[in-house]
Amino acid sequence: MIVFDLECRAGGHRFEGWFGSTQDYERQRGRGLLSCPECGSADVGKAVTAPRLGRKGNQLAGAAPEAPASRDEAPGRSQGESVSHPVASRPLPPEALEMMHKLAKLQAETLKSSRYVGDKFAEDVREMHYGERDHEVIHGEATAEEAAELIEEGIAVAPLPFPVIPPEKAN
Numbered sequence: 001m002i003v004f005d006l007e008c009r010a011g012g013h014r015f016e017g018w019f020g021s022t023q024d025y026e027r028q029r030g031r032g033l034l035s036c037p038e039c040g041s042a043d044v045g046k047a048v049t050a051p052r053l054g055r056k057g058n059q060l061a062g063a064a065p066e067a068p069a070s071r072d073e074a075p076g077r078s079q080g081e082s083v084s085h086p087v088a089s090r091p092l093p094p095e096a097l098e099m100m101h102k103l104a105k106l107q108a109e110t111l112k113s114s115r116y117v118g119d120k121f122a123e124d125v126r127e128m129h130y131g132e133r134d135h136e137v138i139h140g141e142a143t144a145e146e147a148a149e150l151i152e153e154g155i156a157v158a159p160l161p162f163p164v165i166p167p168e169k170a171n
Contacts, residue, residue, distance in 0.1 A: 007047035008036035114139045122146040129155045
């Protein structure tokens, strides 16, 4: 799969398009199958973007460089012409923020009645499931492999939507 940043030339709207190949993109564009999800215009093309390069495995992730406030000098743009920013840089809608705050509050309330067991989560929940110890509400850490094994054994587990700070690291 290839992800292209696309731009509606009629309204300057930016969005992503996923294609099997560059040829697939060209075929769809040639047949008029591409349209802007915001205004419906079929005048869509690839947006000018910086290459997406992955960092080396030995480098720490840093803050992404700040996008320029304006790209008036981009090819094909006249001086002073307004440019829409990619969807990813837009603030979340108020409804999404409200939902995330409610979800975070619900998680925090739920964790108050749960005991943190750290990286012993898989071991502890398995012991409870098989009757080797009393049941209690716990939360902790498990690798993806451990979580998959628990699910295969019929043990109900679910990831927490937001990261949890272990009690010994909280201030």
